[in-house]
Amino acid sequence: MKVQLLVSDWCASCHQAEKVWREVSEERDFDFAVVDMGQPEGRELVSRLRLKTIPALVVDDRLAAIGVQTRQEALSIVGAAPAKLAAPTHHVGLSMGTTGRAAVHSSLVYLFVAGGFLAVKGSLFLGGFARVAPLHLFTLGFMTFMVYALGEHMLPRFTGNPVRGGVFAWLQLGLAHAGLLMLVSGFFSGSRWLALAGACLAWLAFLMFALRMWPVLWPRQAGAAGAEPPTGTIREGD
Amino acid sequence: MKVQLLVSDWCASCHQAEKVWREVSEERDFDFAVVDMGQPEGRELVSRLRLKTIPALVVDDRLAAIGVQTRQEALSIVGAAPAKLAAPTHHVGLSMGTTGRAAVHSSLVYLFVAGGFLAVKGSLFLGGFARVAPLHLFTLGFMTFMVYALGEHMLPRFTGNPVRGGVFAWLQLGLAHAGLLMLVSGFFSGSRWLALAGACLAWLAFLMFALRMWPVLWPRQAGAAGAEPPTGTIREGD
């Protein structure tokens, strides 16, 4: 059973419909995807099924319903699908997840702190062993946390594969904060060992991020991502 | 007579409809606006008139037509409107104008040249009088041309006011190129006077840009932009 929910950024009720279907898809075992009208896949669906209204629900390549379904309606539509075993992955849609939003906020805070050095000292570089401390607030703080946020939000959307979230994602963010703060404290206090320990934690955090992104980029099912059309062309009905 | 064309980025036929109406609006004198479904103004129109399909044509706050009109159909819809005197301003919609696209291309070329110094010399700063030459390729080349492009594309969209284009816009871009190239040549050849002449031309180009943006930001009609709702809230039917 293949269920596609057609949505768009500008459509307020789409966010509501997505929330309902996201919950149902985590309880029942069926093939679920949120399709964005702004992407070629969405445009292809619109023109193939001549859809005129969103949110639109497409089940096995036929228009099944429009508008927002209640939880009960959604469950009855997928009535045949078996219950799902608890899984730590989730599909990504329009709204950024909680860990993603937390990473954006962290990123902005580090940008602000690094910007303070730029505004007050006029440079991201200091003297002595602390020379690169503000620079790392910018690169390992602002830039890396922004990559964490956009990576877990955009790569699953681009590839259509789910991303692992939950405890693993929070642990990654926690390690990244602890690592960066230890690294910068080490630079300022002149303690090479504190900086080294911080660098190792930050590296482990990035490794966790890379491990989370790996199955998003290279999913297990062979062929699932193999025979794709060139970038930007519109896929014909499959 | 007030004509609004409701469009969205993801809708291919909207680009076609916009082209037709853009042409007609430059021949006949009526109040024309392209309204983006992704903006609050567009969402307000959708919910007030319960629109379901785009492109949608709204004439004096009533749905007049959907889909793409031919030039003849469009002219008959605005049949009552008088012919327009030639005007150098134009409204901005989904597609970036020709001068805007030219400015984006120029911006990327300067970025590439400045990036060459970064890749080969490892820095945007050199020694001696030429010290800041690569830096100005980045700031007065890449960044300023990007501001020229996005300014003339986005500010008219944000404010709903037309922007002056044509010869004036091309002259601005020409002066900006000449000024930057003379400034950089002056830095490299050690000629302070060549650099000074280039700086003056680049400054005149920016002045022309500022003069083009002024009526976009502060239109003549008092009140036209005065009583606006706070950012991000949805305007109720006017």
Add this chain to the structure above:
Amino acid sequence: MHKRNRLFVTFSLAYALIGGLAGIIWLYDPGLIPGDAVLLHGHIMLLGFIAMMIYGVGLHVLPRFSGNPLYSERLANWQLYVSNAGLWLMSAGWLAASNPLVLLGGVVSWAGIGMFAFNIMLTVKIHGPAG
């Protein structure tokens, strides 16, 4: 577009012209402007032209992208005064070759950045519109 955001963009354009003029005068005669004309030029361009353009466009666009109204219109209005005051103080510092004045201007400008970041962060909430 909110009047305050149009003011931010207008100030950005004006500072680009003022900063450009400082560069032109320096090229004509490096001694004509007292203090450090090069850092004056650079900071007017960075904190005037570029930063105010980002403030004006960001305050208009980011609430629309996130689907929430701006957290505080009043804080954004104050940010307009604070950012301008910071830049004027810093510019006065470069002209007078006064390090304390430059530092004060830097701290005030930084506060303006902080007000912008705080306002945007509470607009783009951790829990989105549907959560």
Add this chain to the structure above:
Amino acid sequence: MHKRNRLFVTFSLAYALIGGLAGIIWLYDPGLIPGDAVLLHGHIMLLGFIAMMIYGVGLHVLPRFSGNPLYSERLANWQLYVSNAGLWLMSAGWLAASNPLVLLGGVVSWAGIGMFAFNIMLTVKIHGPAG
């Protein structure tokens, strides 16, 4: 997402880990890595982690935003090889403390940037899809 773009993102993640490791080793003992370990770390992060992430995401997103297919898939494939070769040559140059090798790597990396810019410029045409 095209396989080449996924490879760009994957290389980006790998270079972040390799560049991070270089930084960690330098912190442990600045003498363990021959040549200039600090510039090695910085350039792997900039030309590996950040640039390849921009290439991968940009090649996926920009054609979609502009409404045109990518100008040349083949040029983008070659860009993957050229960008990686440039970074390896430059890294070898830092390790061997060889200026000519660093310069060669810089020129090859720059060619990769140029291929990306050229491809994107011809995708986002001066005359748009409707013009």
